[in-house]
């Protein structure tokens with residue numbers, strides 16, 4: 646039986662760990678050829694080794710999503726190797742715990758550079774390859790913190806709110822090239838990003854008391870939403886947002 650993204654070329658940023666790793670593994674299992682990028686070379690190499698061992702096809706490229714130069718290189722490599730790109734998952738992100746008054750200018754700028762400029766560059770530099778697909782899908786990773794307020798995450802919220810509307814703007818501008826663009830908004834997911842938060846029983850209880858399903862999620866539970874948006878099953882969905890939060894934002 647053919648996979649749900651059989652024969653497609655997919656790029657996942659921040660694919661070395663956490664949800665990015667999970668998205669890359671699932672897309673590969675469903676038949677896509679993967680370009681995994683990340684700053685973490687060792688973990689990124691391990692991900693593609695695992696995909697290739699399981700019979701998939703993957704390559705790894707060291708990449709800082711906040712670097713235009715890096716994106717230029719990846720765009721050229723993608724076009725020269727594959728001639729096009731079908732799926733772009735703008736997943737890489739960083740989290741800063743801090744209220745406005747305690748957030749330094751540099752920390753604020755870096756958070757926006759990685760979380761927003763990373764998505765902007767990804768879209769801009771991969772556009773030629775995405776246009777060449779004739780049927781491409783961009784999945785931008787925002788957060789529930791791009792939808793509702795929360796304490797001590799000012800820069801992160803500014804960045805994830807921006808990703809939400811950058812997604813819609815991109816959907817409007819590039820529908821003419823048959824590029825669909827959607828955002829996903831995960832809730833509390835067990836990754837390195839939330840490891841310390843979830844290690845404190847107090848914090849875990851506070852976070853999960855407002856989650857209807859009463860638990861944090863595993864990365865793969867978000868990957869299935871990414872897979873759906875990336876696949877032709879979502880052929881009439883663009884400019885939309887899928888919330889994967891166990892009901893956190895429902896109450």
Ligand SMILES: NC(=O)c1ccc[n+]([C@@H]2O[C@H](COP(=O)([O-])OP(=O)(O)OC[C@H]3O[C@@H](n4cnc5c(N)ncnc54)[C@H](O)[C@@H]3O)[C@@H](O)[C@H]2O)c1
Pocket residue numbers: 658659660661662663664665682683684685708709710711736737738739740759786787788789830831832833834835836837838839
């Ligand atoms: N974990 C959660 O609960 C949660 C909830 C909502 C949204 N998100 C978002 O999901 C995405 C993935 O988060 P995660 O929880 O898997 O985090 P993670 O920290 O486990 O993994 C993030 C990956 O991104 C990479 N990365 C960081 N900065 C980078 C850069 N400048 N260039 C390239 N790669 C870079 C890291 O090396 C790492 O491999 C992020 O955008 C995050 O904001 C996470």
